[in-house]
Amino acid sequence: MTTTHPVIIGIDTHKATHVAVAIDTQGARLAALSIPANSKGYLDLERWSRSYGEVLAFGIEGTGSYGAGLSRSLLSQGHTVVEVTRPNRQLRYTQGKTDSLDAEGAARSVLSGQATARSKTQTGSSEMIRHLKIARDTAVKSRSQAMVTLSYLTGVLHCFWTGDPAPWSGAAQSCVQVAISKLR
Secondary structure (H helix, E strand, O other), X not given: OOOOOOEEEEEEEOOOEEEEEEEEOOOOEEEEEEEEOOHHHHHHHHHHHHXXXXXXXXEEEOOOOOOHHXXXXXXXXXXXXXXXXXXXXXXXXXXXXXXXXXXXXXXXXXXXXXXXXXXXXXXXXXXXXXXXXXXXXXXXXXXXXXXXXXXXXXXXXHHHHHOOOOOOOOHHHHHHHXXXXXXX
């Protein structure tokens, strides 16, 4: 069903599925679609959106998280993708909350000009740096956990060999004594 006006597609993203709503530039709601969050679903969405005519933009909630794959797919096909922030909680409370309403809200945010941030391409040096930072943060956390475990084991072994629960006080001593008794 091709329209005489260009369309804007709003998308509410989730882990397993995405919900899309098409509106025209006059603000009329045309249709809604639910797709699986995978490459086949992304192609179905793109085909569905083109069936309404010229697509001005896709407004997507969460282009950096659940919508990242969809965003990359649409950008690679030459579409304009706009990052839409989550809807105002007060409005969601008064108007109700459904995925379809959130998707329509995303489309209307693009139409009104409220949402203007272009989606990150998630390629290039900045994306590589982000991945390196995640790997470093994970390594630092793992190192910290290993140090705590090693410190605990060192204390338990000290108590095991000497029989002196000196490194701990109060309730911790009781726990250490129970651990030692189970080791013996």
